[in-house]
Every structure is written in structure tokens, then in C-alpha cells.
Amino acid sequence: MELDHNIPVVILCGGLGTRLREETEYKPKPMVEIGGRPVLWHIMKLYAHYGFRRFILCLGYKGSVIKDYFINYEAMSNDFTIHLGHQNQMVYKSNHTEQDFEVTLADTGLRTMTGGRVKRIERFVDTETFMVTYGDGLANLNIEDLVDYHFSHGKLATLTATRPPSRYGILEMQETGQISRFREKVQTDWINGGFLVFNRRVFDYLDPDCVLEQEPMGRLAEDDQLMGFRHEGFWIGMDTYREYELLNQMWDAGDAPWKVW
Numbered sequence: 001m002e003l004d005h006n007i008p009v010v011i012l013c014g015g016l017g018t019r020l021r022e023e024t025e026y027k028p029k030p031m032v033e034i035g036g037r038p039v040l041w042h043i044m045k046l047y048a049h050y051g052f053r054r055f056i057l058c059l060g061y062k063g064s065v066i067k068d069y070f071i072n073y074e075a076m077s078n079d080f081t082i083h084l085g086h087q088n089q090m091v092y093k094s095n096h097t098e099q100d101f102e103v104t105l106a107d108t109g110l111r112t113m114t115g116g117r118v119k120r121i122e123r124f125v126d127t128e129t130f131m132v133t134y135g136d137g138l139a140n141l142n143i144e145d146l147v148d149y150h151f152s153h154g155k156l157a158t159l160t161a162t163r164p165p166s167r168y169g170i171l172e173m174q175e176t177g178q179i180s181r182f183r184e185k186v187q188t189d190w191i192n193g194g195f196l197v198f199n200r201r202v203f204d205y206l207d208p209d210c211v212l213e214q215e216p217m218g219r220l221a222e223d224d225q226l227m228g229f230r231h232e233g234f235w236i237g238m239d240t241y242r243e244y245e246l247l248n249q250m251w252d253a254g255d256a257p258w259k260v261w
Contacts, residue, residue: 003147005051007127011043013062013110013135016118022241030135031069032244035251038069039238042134042258044101049261050143052131053101056124058108058117073098097261115210116188122203132212134194138247138258140233141195144152150197150230157202159218161228162235173256190228192217193235234258 017029024032030040044055059066077096083089085250104124110125118132141160150158172181192213205216220226234257238244250256 007258008054010132052221055140113211115212132196136238140257158197160193160195161190172204
């Protein structure tokens with residue numbers, strides 16, 4: 001089956017990012033930079049690598065920063081000559097690699113929950129299938145395989161299931177307090193890693209005030225309409241300053257697994 005690359009990608013960009021306050025006091029978390037580029041840019045480049053270049057950004061906290069970024073993208077990403085005066089003209093001297101990106105920027109409210117943000121952009125989704133992901137999660141995920149899997153099972157929703165390593169060592173401790181086993185970086189259970197694929201009937205499970213990961217996803221599971229695409233590769237959610245530093249170190253070292261483009 002040939003994939004429809006017209007499928008839009010909805011990216012949740014409205015959270016407060018309180019656990020990364022060092023970087024998010026003046027900007028939304030999706031605009032926190034890795035290697036000099038917003039993490040949002042990295043996410044979009046991943047999808048674009050697989051041919052998906054239509055994006056709907058759900059804005060909230062400091063959404064104007066994201067709007068300014070895209071309004072000025074051409075000038076900031078190209079060399080150019082500008083002719084000043086009454087007939088102001090700008091001539092670009094080079095082409096950036098984000099050609100043919102279509103980006104819809106939608107204000108979905110300052111404190112709207114994740115499900116509510118998706119519900120509020122329903123009018124912008126003009127296809128039977130659409131994708132949703134978080135504006136702080138990176139992975140070396142094959143998006144084509146994910147979409148193929150979604151169509152193969154025929155259910156309404158697919159999430160990407162991942163097992164990140166635990167941040168803490170795991171102890172096996174006896175009644176006496178003696179440690180019988182110590183294990184570092186043990187894989188956790190499967191978690192929701194984002195990178196979701198939805199049939200548009202999922203909008204019927206949403207309301208403007210809901211949390212996507214709670215009642216809507218629970219109902220989809222109860223209705224046997226939620227499937228998990230197992231991703232055993234790299235995945236990380238940039239929740240804290242520790243992860244921000246780690247991602248920048250990986251990028252600077254030329255060892256960024258999510259950079260598939």
C-alpha cells in the first residue's frame with residue numbers, strides 16, 4: 001500500500017515546561033534548542049524525512065515565540081540581499097532544506113490540556129488519518145513503518161510504545177537491609193512515547209477540556225480501538241535540564257540517533 005504523505009502531523013506545543021524552567025522562562029519548551037535549533041525543528045525534520053511535511057502546531061504558553069520563529073524563518077535560514085526604500089524587496093541567495101513545509105499555527109489556549117488542544121484543531125484536519133506527537137520527544141523512529149502498522153490493524157488509534165531505561169538504579173534488598181542485587185539502567189515497562197496515529201473518529205472521544213492520556217485513551221482501550229507500535233530503538237522526552245544537556249552533548253559529539261535526515 002502506497003502511503004498518503006498528505007497526512008498532517010499535529011504537534012503539541014502549548015505546555016508550560018515547568019520542569020525545565022531554566023530554559024522555558026522566556027520561551028516555550030518546543031523552542032528550547034538542541035545544537036542551535038529548536039527541538040520542534042528536530043521533530044519536524046524527522047517527519048519530513050519520511051515525506052510528511054504538513055504540520056499543525058497547537059500553541060499555548062508563549063505561542064508568539066513560535067509564531068515569530070516561522071514568520072521570520074526564510075530570512076533567518078537564508079542568505080539574502082535586501083533593497084530598502086519605498087519598493088522594499090528581498091532576494092534570497094540560497095535555499096534551506098525545509099522546502100514545501102506547510103505549517104499551521106493554531107492558538108489552543110494557555111492552560112488547555114493535551115486532548116483539548118487536539119480537539120480544538122479538528123477544523124484544520126482535512127484527512128481521514130492524522131498524526132499527533134509531543135513537542136519535546138525525540139526518537140529514531142521509522143514513521144513509515146508506524147503508519148503502515150496503523151493501517152494494517154484497522155483500529156482507530158496507534159501509539160508508539162517504548163521502554164526507556166530507568167533513571168535510577170534498581171535494588172533487591174533483604175529484610176535485614178542487605179542489598180543482594182544492584183542493577184543500573186534497567187529498562188522500564190512499556191510507556192506511551194507519543195508519535196500517535198489516529199483515525200479522525202478519535203475526535204469523538206475528545207472534548208475541549210480533556211487530557212488525551214487519561215479518559216480518551218482509556219475509552220479507546222476499553223473499546224478495543226488502541227494499538228501499540230513497539231519501538232525498541234532510541235527515544236527520549238526532554239523533560240528536565242539533565243535531558244536537555246544530554247541531548248546537546250549527543251548532538252555536539254555527532255552521536256544524535258534521532259538525526260536520520
